[in-house]
Amino acid sequence: MNSSLNAARRRWELDEARTDVVDVLVVGLGATGAGVALDAASRGLSVAAVDAHDLAFGTSRWSSKLIHGGLRYLASGQVGVAWESAVERDALLRFIAPHLVAAHPYLLPLTPDVPRTQAAALMAGYRLGDALRAASGTPRRLLPGPSRVAAGRALALAPSLRADGLRGALLSWDGRVVDDARLVVALARTAAAHGARILTRCRALALGGDGARVRDELTGEEFDIRARAVINATGVWAGELTPSVALRPSRGTHLVLRPGALGALRAGLHVPIPGERARFALVLPQADGRVYAGLTDEPLDGPVPDVPEAPESDVAFLLDVVGTALDRPLRRADVAGAFAGLRPLVDGRVGAADAASGPAGGRSADLSRRHAVLRSPDGVVTVVGGKLTTYRRMAEDAVDAACPHARASRTARLPLVGAGPVRPGTPGRLARRYGSEAWAVRDLMREDPALAEPVALGITRAELVWAVRHEGALDAADLLDRRTRIGLVAEDRAAALPAAEAALAYS
């Protein structure tokens, strides 16, 4: 079946979903829900998957974009979580999304604030992480091992580091997805290619073991979707639909720094947080030229907002910590934008069989990052917690729990849309975002040269038209905030809005 998602397909599949009984209804289309839709559909099950907003509307677009081997879980003794991360990272790098996920280097500067004993312990941790890499089957060619580099080399990779007292740096590598929201879109489209009905702007109002009451947010119409199994994958909102699920959301903020604020960065940075043993601020140069700096970990009190705000206190904290490693302090004027996401951490106090076992009442930074698959008395299966990196394993576990008689999961080696060979001569930026589909995006520009015009960050009008025709973008916010990330900087968003509206009209 075709992988293209668009308004016309949504309309007809919505009509079908209202009358059919599907094997699995998935609620939520972040990485987890889109992963569940793909896992179930690729086992031959019939699937409907709904999201109240858009693909990747929730936490999945606010991550640090690391596809990580779980190094920090090793530091806290969670070897099983680290191993699971390393295995999933390997699958993404080698089989599932080699066009979207690649190795990226990180420096940990050895400043006077990092004592030699701590540096030795950190290097031992990186070596352990490298052993997990080897054991999970990832070749060095895809993910190089760690090394210690001299100060001169560290400064060549990150010229804005403070040279004064720099003893060198620890250089390590980890996986990175070019854009977390694009990973979700690729998952949803691959699920659609296996027959899943992907229905955005459809809010589940109430869930039961045999389906859901749903509202089409575009028309206000309410209807039922009937299903043999229901999987709640609504992340930090899961408790709103399944009240027995207890979460302790934690806010993580990233800054978007103005180009040039940190010079020509060729590696990310791990900046030790003063007073903490194994926590770091991250400086994350992006493929589109922007640089993110993150991230905080603050418990959220009160209701869960649709789009969390990044408070000034988080901004000030990050500027301070990152500044400790730089030759000049970062200023508020260096910040072009900021975004925050809510980690759907499982409250260890729920005591469910598969739930994470974080210390009740502890700091959110200490809560386990393990995922949980929970069955409520009405038969709804909720999958929550975990990480972007482990979405596939979470999906497999959820479908195993909801559909015990289904055939085994096939996703560990299943390539996503775009994962095929890239034609020679394809520009690198297009290859990293579209993989084997890049030629089709280029063809659009050849058919109508006006579509080759750049909008922002090197993104062309053709990519916006492509997103409307094939990636399920229904409005300008879908285009600017999720199919592209232009919207992370308010001025860029305002400047690109007319192009987004033109793309919707063009398509």
Ligand SMILES: Cc1cc2nc3c(=O)[nH]c(=O)nc-3n(C[C@H](O)[C@H](O)[C@H](O)COP(=O)(O)OP(=O)(O)OC[C@H]3O[C@@H](n4cnc5c(N)ncnc54)[C@H](O)[C@@H]3O)c2cc1C
């Ligand atoms: C700041 C931060 C940084 C992170 N960095 C990393 C990282 O670098 N690497 C990593 O591996 N992990 C990272 N994580 C963790 C990772 O991002 C999350 O675990 C993951 O994205 C959660 O995905 P999800 O699909 O479960 O939830 P979400 O992405 O939140 O998806 C839930 C979806 O449910 C929908 N929904 C809600 N209510 C309803 C309803 N009633 N009806 C229909 N739909 C509904 C929402 O619109 C949303 O799209 C980070 C998390 C945070 C907060």
